[in-house]
Amino acid sequence: MMRRPDTANSTAPPSKNGVTVHNKLRKGLWSPEEDDKLMTYMMTNGQGCWTDVARNAGLQRCGKSCRLRWINYLRPDLKRGAFSIEEEELIIHLHSILGNRWSQIAARLPGRTDNEIKNFWNSTIKKRLKNSSKPSSSTHDQAPSDANKELLMEDIMFMRLNSSSSSSSSSMQAFTMNTNYNLVPFPDTISNDCFLNNISSSLAHDHAMYDDANAHGIITMGEGLMVEEGYDHYFVPPLESASQEENGTNLDYAYQNYSRNINEINSNMINLNVHHDTKNIIKGSNLVGSHEMWEEGHEKMKVGEWSLEDLIEDVSSFPLLDFQVE
């Protein structure tokens, strides 16, 4: 399914339909070399002006293209692989309320991009909902029911509490699980130099450590990849499978591993009892802390009183939704 990048190397002039274009910027699929350049640049310099990134990273790309590539593919906190059932349900719920506001929906699905959610919707969900004789939740110009809003809230909380690519705020830590695994809080912004440098320096050890850990079958908090300094500790558990298809540079490989590990934490979280415990906490309306903090600035509205506008406006202020890149 992967399209092959332009066969020309990264310094060659761009072409479309075999016709050379007369500006010097490349378009189309990204080559592994270009990915390397962008990744390396982002890891060492962090996020800045995208036209500067394009220029300084030695890429014959416009800033817009670099931004897109980073956001949708290279970002280390991205989930990969198919959407889970939970995610799918949440997408449907959110779409019933938010409509085609893909970025708003993505903001509530940690590690997922607006683009992939949009693609997923257009290629899969839309069709499925169409076939099922219940178009109710698929039309966005319809007012959501109170029940839907309740479900939405519940799902949002659930997803957040089970998310690893989340905030480093202490409110999340309160829900850390009592297992060998710990949450891996991401810093508030991935542009943070410290964080990127830490990751960078750790990547070299990444591969070997996981192979070793997998060989032993078990890993505890004392093993695996630890990233510290400046933030809490970030623990990256072992890969569940060492099946690494395709080649790629070491950088690619390490980063893929990193992303995959993040995903594994997510699935680990779900595999534990967290799922039900968390839901019970929420259902018992005993959820304090973040939720109430959030309500403070919002005149303590009841769920049934939420409006679409509230939902949209509050994305950035919702305390459990702060994983978004600033």
Next chain:
DNA sequence: AAATCAATCAACCGCTAAAAT
């Protein structure tokens, strides 16, 4: 075996809003 169709999804485009100059 070849041609056609359909699905997927990475990347583009045009636009708007926000930020910078």
Next chain:
DNA sequence: AATTTTAGCGGTTGATTGATT
């Protein structure tokens, strides 16, 4: 205050690939 630049969004395209004829 006006203009330019940048970031971000959603719609759309089209290359690739797998399924079907």
